[in-house]
Amino acid sequence: MEDQIIIEAExxxxxxGTQIAVNNLTLQIQEGEVFGFLGPNGAGKTTTLLMFLxxxxxxxxxxxxxxxxxxxxxxxxxxxxxxxxxxxGFYDDMDARQNLRxxxxxxxxxxxxxxxxxxxxxxxxxxxxxxxxxVGTYSKGMRQRLGIAEVLIKEPKLIFLDEPTIGLxxxxxxxxxxxxxxxxxxxxxxxxxxxxxxxxxxxxxDRVGIMIKGNLVAIGPIQELAQKKLGIDKEHYxxxxxxxxxxxxx
Amino acid sequence: MVGVIIASMVGMSIQEESxxxxxxxxxxxxxxxxxxxxxxxxxxxxxFGPLIGIFLGFDSINRERVSRTLSKLASQPxxxxxxxxxxxxxxxxxxxIVLVGIVLIISGLGIRLIGVVPGSEEVLRLVxxxxxxxxxxxxxxxxxxxxxxxxxxxxxxxxxxxxxxxFFSFFVGLGAGFMADAVAPISQSGTNxxxxxxxxxxxxxxxxxxxxxxTLYNDATTTILDPTRKTTRGVILMGPLERLSLSxxxxxxxxxxxxxxxxxxxxxxxxxxxxxxGVCYLVFMRQEIRTV
Numbered sequence: 001m002e003d004q005i006i007i008e009a010e011x012x013x014x015x016x017g018t019q020i021a022v023n024n025l026t027l028q029i030q031e032g033e034v035f036g037f038l039g040p041n042g043a044g045k046t047t048t049l050l051m052f053l054x055x056x057x058x059x060x061x062x063x064x065x066x067x068x069x070x071x072x073x074x075x076x077x078x079x080x081x082x083x084x085x086x087x088x089g090f091y092d093d094m095d096a097r098q099n100l101r102x103x104x105x106x107x108x109x110x111x112x113x114x115x116x117x118x119x120x121x122x123x124x125x126x127x128x129x130x131x132x133x134x135v136g137t138y139s140k141g142m143r144q145r146l147g148i149a150e151v152l153i154k155e156p157k158l159i160f161l162d163e164p165t166i167g168l169x170x171x172x173x174x175x176x177x178x179x180x181x182x183x184x185x186x187x188x189x190x191x192x193x194x195x196x197x198x199x200x201x202x203x204x205x206d207r208v209g210i211m212i213k214g215n216l217v218a219i220g221p222i223q224e225l226a227q228k229k230l231g232i233d234k235e236h237y238x239x240x241x242x243x244x245x246x247x248x249x250x
Numbered sequence: 251m252v253g254v255i256i257a258s259m260v261g262m263s264i265q266e267e268s269x270x271x272x273x274x275x276x277x278x279x280x281x282x283x284x285x286x287x288x289x290x291x292x293x294x295x296x297x298f299g300p301l302i303g304i305f306l307g308f309d310s311i312n313r314e315r316v317s318r319t320l321s322k323l324a325s326q327p328x329x330x331x332x333x334x335x336x337x338x339x340x341x342x343x344x345x346x347i348v349l350v351g352i353v354l355i356i357s358g359l360g361i362r363l364i365g366v367v368p369g370s371e372e373v374l375r376l377v378x379x380x381x382x383x384x385x386x387x388x389x390x391x392x393x394x395x396x397x398x399x400x401x402x403x404x405x406x407x408x409x410x411x412x413x414x415x416x417f418f419s420f421f422v423g424l425g426a427g428f429m430a431d432a433v434a435p436i437s438q439s440g441t442n443x444x445x446x447x448x449x450x451x452x453x454x455x456x457x458x459x460x461x462x463x464x465t466l467y468n469d470a471t472t473t474i475l476d477p478t479r480k481t482t483r484g485v486i487l488m489g490p491l492e493r494l495s496l497s498x499x500x501x502x503x504x505x506x507x508x509x510x511x512x513x514x515x516x517x518x519x520x521x522x523x524x525x526x527x528g529v530c531y532l533v534f535m536r537q538e539i540r541t542v
Contacts, residue, residue, distance in 0.1 A: 053325050075327050083325040089318025106326040150322070 004031040006158055006190050007052065012061035014047050021047045023214040025061070029192065029207075031157070034184045036205030037194040038243060044214040045194045046086070049160050052192075053083055066157055079107070082151030086162040088143060092136030096127055096146055099135055100153055107154040114153065121149040125179075141172040148179065158190040159183070165200060177204050202239040210246050217246050282356065282379070282475055291356060292475060295349075295383050296468045297419065302348065303390030304411040306341040309404040310395050311534065316404065334395070334534050338527060341391040342384065349383050371505050378509070379474050385519050386467045390415065392526030399534045418462045426458035463522060470515035477503050 007029040014022040022044040029035050039045050050056040051063060054070030054077055063069060068076040090099050097118055104114035122128040125145040130138070135146065144164060151159055161180070165173045181204045183189045195201055201208060202222060209219040218225050226242045282291045311334070314320040323333055353376060361367060368376070393414055397407035434450035459465045503511075 055321065055324055075329070078325055078327040081325075083321075085318065085321045085325075087318055089314075089320075089322060091319060092317065103322075103326065106323070106328050108327075154327075 005029070006031045006033075006066055007035075007192065008062075008064040009048075009052075010062040012048070012051060012063055013059050014044070014051060014056070015059045020214050022051070022058075025211075025216050027209060027216060027219055029190065031190050032184060032188045033207060034181070034191040034193060034205045036201035036208040037192060037211065038196060038198070038201060038208055038239075039211035040196060040247065043211045045211055046162060048211070049083070049162055049192075049194060052160065053077065053081065079154070080157045082154060082156035082159040084147045084151050084159065084161050084164055086166060088147035088150075090135040090138075090143065090146065093134060095134055096122060096131045096138075096149075099146065100150055103150050104153050109153070117153060118149075121152055124152075125149045140167045141169065144168060144172075144176065148176075152183075156189060158192065160192045160194070162194045163196075164193070165195070165197065173200065180204060198239045198243055208239070210243060212247060217249075218242075282353075282376075291352075292379075292468070292471050295387075296464055296471070299383060299387045299467075300390040300415045300419065300464075302345060303341070303387040303392075304394040304408070304415060306344055307337070307391040307394035308398055308408040308411050310337040310341070311398040312402055312404050312407060313398075315402065330535060331531065334399075334531055337395055338388075338391065341395070342388050345387045345391065346384055349380055349387070353380055374505055375474055375477070375508070379471055382467065382470055382474065382512075382516060382519065385516075385523050386463065389463055389519065389523040389526055392523055392530060396526060396530040396533065399530055399537065419464045422462035423459055423465070426455045426461075429458045430455035460518075463519065466515050466518050470512040470519065473512045474508055477505075477508060 005028050007027070009025050009027050012022060012025040013020065025048060037045055037048070047056070051058045052065055052070060054074035057071050063071070065077045066080045070077040091102070094102070100118045100121065101111065101114055104118070105111070109117070119128070122131050125148055127142060127145055127149065130142065135143070138146065144167075148164075164180070165176050168176060177200055180191055180193070184191050191204075193201065193205060205222075207219070207221050208225070210217050218229070220228075222239050222242065229242060229245055311320070314323065320333075324330060357368065357376070390411070394407065394411040397410045398404070401407040401410065430451045433454045434447050436447060436451055
């Protein structure tokens with residue numbers, strides 16, 4: 001299981017008109033990994049995610065997600081992959097349970113099965129007490145946690161998180177990160193964590209990829225990258241030092 | 251909606267009182283076609299039906315976009331077409347329920363008020379009428395869904411659909427008159443109007459006004475619901491022979507003949523509905539779904 005490749009991209013390119021959003025992206029991600037996908041705003045991170053999910057078609061190049069091409073077989077990919085977009089939306093006039101049940105139905109999980117699972121998940125993300133409140137009244141943190149529950153309901157093998165901690169308070173952020181970490185540890189779910197918050201990525205990710213202006217400039221474990229880039233004159237580099245170095249070069 | 255029903259009901263019942271002297275054939279259908287105090291039910295749907303369609307559809311896609319649920323939906327294992335199909339079907343179901351409901355209420359009250367029970371032909375005609383109406387309103391539903399796909403803001407799509415509605419319901423009719431006057435002017439004072447000019451005038455006006463789905467709908471439904479109408483044309487030029495034949499066949503047309511008369515209208519309505527939905531489908535399938 002360890003060396004099973006779950007995401008594979010080969011010379012993936014996306015152009016909008018003349019503008020290149022993603023340029024020749026090649027990467028491989030193993031099952032069970034927590035991969036940090038870094039880059040400044042507008043670097044093409046979200047576009048990459050959309051291509052991985054089959055929500056937009058690449059201009060050229062190949063992608064394989066859980067063994068399927070998302071442009072050709074989006075169905076297969078979407079069954080196995082959860083996506084938590086930045087600022088996730090819900091149907092505000094339904095309560096948490098109804099929202100989850102709706103998503104469960106879209107995933108063809110019968111109501112009998114999903115009812116139990118929904119309760120479990122609500123316990124897990126700590127929303128059980130608030131489950132009957134309309135989602136419109138939820139705070140940002142609660143919405144984000146509900147988003148996680150929604151992603152987990154289809155029991156994905158791979159989760160794409162797009163800035164999952166943005167707008168959360170420090171406590172909420174920490175809990176979210178712990179939770180993400182535990183998902184990968186306990187359920188062997190691969191996490192693709194797209195963010196520009198370096199300290200968080202450093203905390204939970206096994207490997208990182210740095211994307212600047214559509215180019216993947218670095219990929220690998222943080223310390224390995226740091227030693228390659230900055231030399232071995234220091235015992236430990238923070239991700240920030242490394243990132244800034246790349247950023248200035250680009 | 252209830253208000254709509256009541257309003258048309260009151261109109262109906264008032265005029266029910268006023269007639270009832272001679273008993274015409276197919277009286278029951280009068281319930282829907284005769285203008286009571288203000289307007290008949292058919293006119294009412296022709297005029298305000300589009301609004302039902304527009305209100306059902308104008309925010310269907312872009313509200314999902316604004317509340318950021320669209321990207322979530324799209325990342326579930328469903329085909330993207332099912333999103334737009336569902337929107338359309340849901341709207342059509344609502345329209346069907348509303349229309350069938352209204353027609354049943356009017357029929358029920360009508361039976362009580364005038365004491366006439368509809369025959370099988372009348373029921374059939376009513377069913378056809380309801381189907382045409384559903385298609386007609388669905389066309390407007392399609393228009394508004396199309397705008398909700400194209401425009402990002404719900405207000406823009408609502409206004410755009412309303413603008414189209416006003417344009418086709420009012421201005422095409424006006425424009426048809428102008429066009430006809432320009433192409434084949436009829437002098438206002440002259441008593442001797444050249445019949446050829448008159449025919450041309452009429453033809454131009456009809457051709458232009460057929461651009462409007464409302465005209466299509468009105469022409470189709472009045473012929474279906476009013477069996478004594480044998481053509482959808484306004485001006486009929488008659489020679490002595492036609493006059494003779496007309497006086498011979500005073501009876502209402504059988505249902506099948508009525509259907510033949512309205513078939514082109516029916517097909518046009520179906521065609522524009524599907525066209526609209528098709529365009530909508532194309533645009534939506536090609537669109538990129540982003541959260542931002």
